[in-house]
Amino acid sequence: MILDRYLARRFLGxxxxxxxxxxxxxxxxxxxxxxxxxxxxxxxxxxLLALTLLNVPSGLYEILxxxxxxxxxxxxxxxxRSSELVVTRGSGxxxxxxxxxxxxxxxxxxxxxxxxxxxxxxxxxxxxESRVGRLNGEASALALSEDGLWLRQGGATGxxxxxxxxxxxxxxxxxxxxxxxxxxxxxxxxxxxxxxxxLGDGRWTLGQAKVWALEARNPEAEAQLHDSWTLPSTLTxxxxxxxxxxxxxxxxxxxxxxxGRLEEAGxxxxxxxxxxxxxxxxxAFLLAMVLIGAGFTMRHQRGRRTGMMVLGAILTGFSVYFLxxxxxxxxxxxxxxxxxxxxxxxxxxxxxALALLLHLEDG
Numbered sequence: 179m180i181l182d183r184y185l186a187r188r189f190l191g192x193x194x195x196x197x198x199x200x201x202x203x204x205x206x207x208x209x210x211x212x213x214x215x216x217x218x219x220x221x222x223x224x225x226l227l228a229l230t231l232l233n234v235p236s237g238l239y240e241i242l243x244x245x246x247x248x249x250x251x252x253x254x255x256x257x258x259r260s261s262e263l264v265v266t267r268g269s270g271x272x273x274x275x276x277x278x279x280x281x282x283x284x285x286x287x288x289x290x291x292x293x294x295x296x297x298x299x300x301x302x303x304x305x306x307e308s309r310v311g312r313l314n315g316e317a318s319a320l321a322l323s324e325d326g327l328w329l330r331q332g333g334a335t336g337x338x339x340x341x342x343x344x345x346x347x348x349x350x351x352x353x354x355x356x357x358x359x360x361x362x363x364x365x366x367x368x369x370x371x372x373x374x375x376x377l378g379d380g381r382w383t384l385g386q387a388k389v390w391a392l393e394a395r396n397p398e399a400e401a402q403l404h405d406s407w408t409l410p411s412t413l414t415x416x417x418x419x420x421x422x423x424x425x426x427x428x429x430x431x432x433x434x435x436x437x438g439r440l441e442e443a444g445x446x447x448x449x450x451x452x453x454x455x456x457x458x459x460x461x462a463f464l465l466a467m468v469l470i471g472a473g474f475t476m477r478h479q480r481g482r483r484t485g486m487m488v489l490g491a492i493l494t495g496f497s498v499y500f501l502x503x504x505x506x507x508x509x510x511x512x513x514x515x516x517x518x519x520x521x522x523x524x525x526x527x528x529x530x531a532l533a534l535l536l537h538l539e540d541g
Contacts, residue, residue: 181266186279188257189468193249193287197238200245204234216310232306236426239299242291246284246464247495250471251488253280263476274535277472284468288461296457297429304427327352331413336361338409342375344442349418350377355384357409366392370407377418382409425453433457448516452509455520456502462524463502469531470494477538498527 209230216226257263266276329340329349336359343354357370368391372384387407390397428436433454440447474491475484502523509519 181276182279182282184279185253185257185276186283189249189253189280189283192253192256193245193283196245196249196252200241201234201238204237205230208233208237229306229309232302232309235295235299235302236306239291239295239426242288242460243463243467243499244495246287247467247471247491250280250284250468251475251491254472254475255484255488258475258477274532276476277469277535280468280472281465284464285461288464291464292430292457292460296426297431300427300429303424307427326354329413329418331411336367338411340375350415351375357382357384359409368392369397370409372407377411377413377415380411382411383407384409425450430454430457448512449510451516452506452519455509455516456506459520459524462521462528466498466524466527466531467495469528469535470498473531473534473538476535498523 209227212226212229212233213223216229254263257266263276327342327345327349329342331338331340338360339358340352341356342352345352352375353373355372355375357368357372357375359367359370361367368389370384370387370389372387374385376383376385384407385405387404388401389404389407390401394400425433428450433450437447437450437454440450471491474487474494505514505519505523508514509516
């Protein structure tokens, strides 16, 4: 038990040092990028530094598996050079038994990352996108709420706010829709309710529409019914799809409810379901990275063989990461189920790493 706690502390310290190193590197690189992009719009360095600190957590969260495998390699190489692994084996501990502490820390770090770090990343990502949108003069066109789907559009002649009960997959066909149009001076001009609305080339085509002119003395008395009605639009299907953003901008605790709203509004939620399963599988993926690092570097190495083993561990880790991204793509395309896409790569990597450790230990 004492040895397990010692190895767990060693891995935690190695993980923290590696994470701090990558944080410094990502901060420096991202700050340079923000200066290049917004150096003319921002007033001084502090707003750019704030943008950097809002953007770095998402990048750091994405490379947690890389941090885990590098931390494991660094720890086991240190233990091998100091002959602590030799002493551990001499005391009767097997390689798998010695991995109990680091493996438990990897699972714990993965769970903490998903439960605590994921909401932080979601909040910072939303704030980063909001600030970048203000600097670029852009805004999200779409929002989901419990009472339906909301869209907004601008234009030289004024803006419009749109609420719909349901939509098709790309947001170009709406049902149970209400339009509120505004003039260039910001005053409301008309309210339109329609059974359906279809987005075409630069216009909305409404079916069974009722139009209230809000500037009239009695809008209800002067309301007009139309079988078909058209309104100009600055929106496109791509803009509507892009307004959903990345699933990583939604905290994992709110993601199941968001998926329900998405499906109620008529949109496909496959991408978000796959992302949810990927997040739940994150602890297993970190464990796989630790076991891969241990499998290549846990034995006592000398000379050039050490470099080859480290290179083999890194390449294997990148291969598993590539397979995970491939599985993510297949899952988002609907070729495999969300659970299979998320859990198959880490579980397969754990099984292969354990087979390698057993071969080196008993083979």
